Amino acid sequence: MDYQPIDRxxxxxxxxxxxxxxxxxxxxxxxxxxxDSPSIFARLLDHERGGFxxxxxxxxxxxxxxxxxxxxxxxxxxxxxxxGVAEISDFMPLLPGQHxxxxxxxxVRGEIRFRAxxxxxxxxxxxxxxxxxxxxxxxxxxxxxxxAALRLRASVPVYESDGTVIAExxxxxxxxxxxxxxxxxxxxxxxxxxxxxxxxxxKETVDIWRRWIAHSTYRGRWREMxxxxxxxxxxxxSRTHGAIVAAPTFGLPEVIGGTRNWDYxxxxxxxxSFTLYGLMRLGFMDEAAxxxxxxxxxxxxxxxxxxxxxxYRIDGSHDLGEEELPHLRGYMGSKPVLIGNAAHRQLQxxxxxxxxxxxxxxxxxGQPISHDLWMNLRTLVDWVSHHWRVADEGIWEVRGGRxxxxxxxxxxxxxLDRAIAIARRRSFPAPLDRWQRVRDEIYDDIFAGFWSQRRxxxxxxxGGETTDASALLMPLVxxxxxxxxxxxxxxxxxxxxxxxxxxxxxxxxxxxxxxxxGSEGTFCICSFWYVECLARSGDVDQARxxxxxxxxxxxxxxxxxxxxxxxxxxxxxFPQAFTHIGLISAAHYLDRALSRRDA
Numbered sequence: 001m002d003y004q005p006i007d008r009x010x011x012x013x014x015x016x017x018x019x020x021x022x023x024x025x026x027x028x029x030x031x032x033x034x035x036d037s038p039s040i041f042a043r044l045l046d047h048e049r050g051g052f053x054x055x056x057x058x059x060x061x062x063x064x065x066x067x068x069x070x071x072x073x074x075x076x077x078x079x080x081x082x083x084g085v086a087e088i089s090d091f092m093p094l095l096p097g098q099h100x101x102x103x104x105x106x107x108v109r110g111e112i113r114f115r116a117x118x119x120x121x122x123x124x125x126x127x128x129x130x131x132x133x134x135x136x137x138x139x140x141x142x143x144x145x146x147x148a149a150l151r152l153r154a155s156v157p158v159y160e161s162d163g164t165v166i167a168e169x170x171x172x173x174x175x176x177x178x179x180x181x182x183x184x185x186x187x188x189x190x191x192x193x194x195x196x197x198x199x200x201x202x203k204e205t206v207d208i209w210r211r212w213i214a215h216s217t218y219r220g221r222w223r224e225m226x227x228x229x230x231x232x233x234x235x236x237x238s239r240t241h242g243a244i245v246a247a248p249t250f251g252l253p254e255v256i257g258g259t260r261n262w263d264y265x266x267x268x269x270x271x272x273s274f275t276l277y278g279l280m281r282l283g284f285m286d287e288a289a290x291x292x293x294x295x296x297x298x299x300x301x302x303x304x305x306x307x308x309x310x311x312y313r314i315d316g317s318h319d320l321g322e323e324e325l326p327h328l329r330g331y332m333g334s335k336p337v338l339i340g341n342a343a344h345r346q347l348q349x350x351x352x353x354x355x356x357x358x359x360x361x362x363x364x365x366g367q368p369i370s371h372d373l374w375m376n377l378r379t380l381v382d383w384v385s386h387h388w389r390v391a392d393e394g395i396w397e398v399r400g401g402r403x404x405x406x407x408x409x410x411x412x413x414x415x416l417d418r419a420i421a422i423a424r425r426r427s428f429p430a431p432l433d434r435w436q437r438v439r440d441e442i443y444d445d446i447f448a449g450f451w452s453q454r455r456x457x458x459x460x461x462x463g464g465e466t467t468d469a470s471a472l473l474m475p476l477v478x479x480x481x482x483x484x485x486x487x488x489x490x491x492x493x494x495x496x497x498x499x500x501x502x503x504x505x506x507x508x509x510x511x512x513x514x515x516x517x518g519s520e521g522t523f524c525i526c527s528f529w530y531v532e533c534l535a536r537s538g539d540v541d542q543a544r545x546x547x548x549x550x551x552x553x554x555x556x557x558x559x560x561x562x563x564x565x566x567x568x569x570x571x572x573x574f575p576q577a578f579t580h581i582g583l584i585s586a587a588h589y590l591d592r593a594l595s596r597r598d599a
Contacts, residue, residue, distance in 0.1 A: 003047060003332050004028065006252060007555040007570040010066050010075045011232070014092035015239035016099060018248035020044060020574075021090050023064040025077050026054035033099035033148065033183055035238070035245050036265045036313055040120040040150065045251050045337055046328040051121030053181065055105055057086045058113045066556060072209035073231055074202070075557075084110020086171075093201040094208045098191065100182035102198055107171035114171065116179060118152050119164040124325050124339065131160045136193075138165045139184055149184035153192055217283035218584075220591035225551055228558035229580035230282055233275055236577050242290030243267040243314040244275045247562070247573035251325070253334035254520040254563055254572050261330065263339050264562075264573040266320060267294075268311040269351040270395070271578055273358035278581040281588050285366055292362050292369070295355070299376035306383040308355075310348045311341065320344040346393040347402070350470075352384050353411025356418035357477060363422055374428050381419040382431075385438040388412035389445075394461075395470050396506055404462035406450045407470040413442040414477045446479075451486065457493035458486070460507060467497045468507045472529035475536055476585075482536035491533060502546035503564060504530050521563035521571045524553070528582030535586075535593045544594065547586055 009020040009028070017037065020029040028043040028050070042050035057079050065078040074091040085108040093100055105114060120140050122129050127144040138158055140150040152158070155178045156169040169177060180192050191197060212234065218226045237244050250263035272291055280288045297316055298308060309318060322342035330337050359377065363369045369377075388409065391402035416439035423430035452459045460468035471490060475482040498505045504526035527550050534543035553568060554560050560579040562572025 003044070005569060006044070006331075006561060006574045007559075009044075009555075009559075009574070010068070010077075010090075010557045011235060011248070011559065011575060012073055012075050012090050012092050012101070013235040013248070014094055014099065015235065015237055017092075018235055019090075019092070019101060020249070021066075021075055021077065023066050023077060024054065025056040025079070025088050026052050027090075027101070028052050029249060030101075031248070031265065032150075034314070035236075035248055038123040039125070040122060042121065042125055042328065044249075045331055046125065049121065049125045049328060051119050051125055053101075053103075053118045053120070055088055055103055055114060055116040055179065057081075057084075058115055059083055059086075068228070068231075068557060069206060071213045071227065071231075072206050073235055074206055074209070084108070084112045084173075086112050086114070089202070091202065091205050094205050095191070095201060098182070100180055100190075100192055100201075102201060103179040103181075104176055104198060104202070105171065105178070106176045107173050109173055111170060111172050114167075114169055114177070116154070116156075116158075116167040116169075117164060118166075118179070118181065120150055125328065126325075129163060131163055131165060133158065133160055133165075137179075139186075140165075141184075149186075151180075151182055151184040151186075151190070153180040153182075154178070215283055218281075218588070220587060221594070222547075222551070222587045222591075225554070225558055226282070226584055226587050229583050230279070230284070232559060232575050232580050233279060233577055234284075234287070236575075237275075237287055237290075238314045241314050241316065242287075242294040243312070243316070244272045244291060244577060245314060246271045246578065247576050249573045250339050251328070251334075251337040252331050252561075252571070252573045255334075255565070256332050256569075256571070257334055258520075259334075259336065260520060261334055261336060261338055262343075262573070263322075263341050264576075265314075266311045266341060266344075267314055269295075269298075269308060270310070270348070270354045271581075273351075273354040274581045275577055276358045277361055278584040280361060280365060281584065288362055288366050292359070292366070295359070296370065296373045296376075299373060299380070302376060302379060306379045308351065308380065309344055310346060310351050311344050318344075343393070343397045343399075346397060347390070348394060348397065349384070349388065349390070349392045349408040350395045350405075350411035352380060353414030353418070353477065356381070356415045356422075360418040360422055364425065368426065369422070374422070374426075377419065377422075378428075378430055381415055381435065384412050384415045385435060388438070388442055396468075404449075405470075406446070406458055406460055406468065407473060409442060409446050409450065410474055410477065410479050413439055413446070413479060416442070417478075443479075455493050456486075456489040458490045466507065467494045469494060469498050469504050469523065469526035469529065470506070472504075472526065472533050475533060476529065482533065483538060488537060491537065494530075498526075499530065502527055502530075502549040521565045523563055524550075524560050524576065524579040525582035528579070528586040531586040532589050535590045540590070540593045540597055543586075543590055547590055550583075 030041040043052040059081040078087045137152040137154040158167045247264035254260040322340040325337040328337040394405035503522035506523045559575040561570035561574040562576040
């Protein structure tokens with residue numbers, strides 16, 4: 001099989017980048033040394049050209065298993081056959097200043113021959129490189145300026161073949177071999193050269209992950225899945241900048257063979273705000289504080305008109321120019337493969353409501369926000385108060401022209417409502433009378449303009465008659481009561497239009513064109529929003545039923561993509577922070593609702 005489906009991958013990382021490790025023992029995707037660096041392995045997007053790092057036993061009729069060491073992001077891949085049992089433990093050390101992948105191979109039973117192949121392809125597989133075999137492994141040096149050199153340390157002999165480094169070796173029961181791939185620090189000596197480095201780094205990394213997840217305050221019914229989601233979100237959080245990437249991958253399609261193949265290795269204001277809220281619910285205040293600092297820095301550099309971009313690079317820089325990689329065939333033939341993201345130029349008014357909601361929660365339950373941040377937020381809210389009627393591209397980043405979207409209007413209401421609450425709680429200076437007048441005007445406008453008498457529902461955009469799953473956020477942000485008759489009839493319309501069992505479409509592109517060719521799968525976070533809306537409306541048993549069915553769509557490690565295809569296959573970038581945020585939020589509320597009812 002040329003392409004492993006994305007649901008057959010686990011992820012490891014060090015909060016600077018993430019690698020996807022397949023059940024066949026191959027690292028098929030890695031941008032190095034940072035999330036938004038060029039890829040060095042991208043076989044996931046092109047089996048021949050992309051590059052990979054595979055270690056596998058040379059056995060027939062192998063059965064594969066994968067698991068995380070509990071409460072960690074240390075991954076074990078196991079190979080079982082009639083001739084023996086082998087396993088690989090993969091992790092990235094969390095020691096300061098290191099960018100390193102550790103792969104430890106072990107024969108558990110039998111006598112097994114292994115083959116290791118390290119085939120990096122620099123700069124998105126665009127640039128050539130040179131290989132030098134050295135005493136303890138090999139050095140890969142890019143032949144184009146800007147490519148970092150890589151060093152492979154191996155405890156077994158290696159040889160080079162056409163730019164690829166290969167090792168073949170035999171391990172008896174109990175024997176191990178190690179491979180470390182890192183930035184070459186020559187002429188300085190790397191800490192990984194120490195004879196006890198692997199054992200020390202393994203223990204230290206396990207301890208760090210377990211100490212971190214022990215701070216989770218979640219003690220509910222789905223602790224294992226919630227903790228796995230939290231650990232995944234932590235992997236997607238930059239330890240340097242505090243920013244949270246939407247996903248660590250680019251180019252993975254929303255439908256096989258389609259063109260919706262975006263780059264998600266950036267920080268969306270929306271996604272980051274939801275993530276901050278989700279982590280705070282679990283008691284992770286340090287991560288919330290780090291992201292709030294990142295937000296404060298972005299707010300100190302507003303555009304001349306007083307607005308934010310909808311997304312940034314993890315270091316806060318603005319340039320996300322979109323570019324095609326025509327030499328890559330794409331995941332299962334899905335082209336174009338794109339890096340960068342042109343949506344950063346879009347106007348998406350909903351981000352201000354999501355941002356102010358997160359700030360409101362942080363200021364109330366975390367630390368009081370600073371004077372400087374408030375003054376910049378006041379500028380943002382003033383801009384919203386004057387521009388809330390403007391058409392935009394909306395939460396789903398449509399590329400078919402701007403409209404007046406329901407959720408954009410609702411989130412403008414939320415931005416003003418949360419800003420008023422912060423100002424009153426903290427006695428901050430603000431034009432409260434004007435803000436309150438505009439907030440109420442937006443409220444009345446939504447009921448007058450977006451309510452369809454024919455559908456008995458709030459519709460996707462002004463003048464339309466279709467529904468949109470983003471409306472599920474209306475009760476979640478307290479715009480409307482979850483048992484309000486208008487909301488319940490809207491929920492029924494969404495079920496009629498967009499819900500298949502527990503699976504929820506964002507919208508139907510055949511009824512609501514978005515300017516893009518083709519269709520897409522069901523959107524995972526919408527399914528978790530739907531669960532939470534059911535629970536809040538009082539249908540707790542049905543909410544639990546659908547929630548637990550959605551748990552079955554995770555992969556074998558509890559990881560979720562952006563979307564699910566017609567046969568439940570994973571689609572879109574992976575793992576998707578947005579989906580794991582939705583799971584945490586739904587589990588948190590559903591637990592409380594079930595406990596209240598049972599009491």
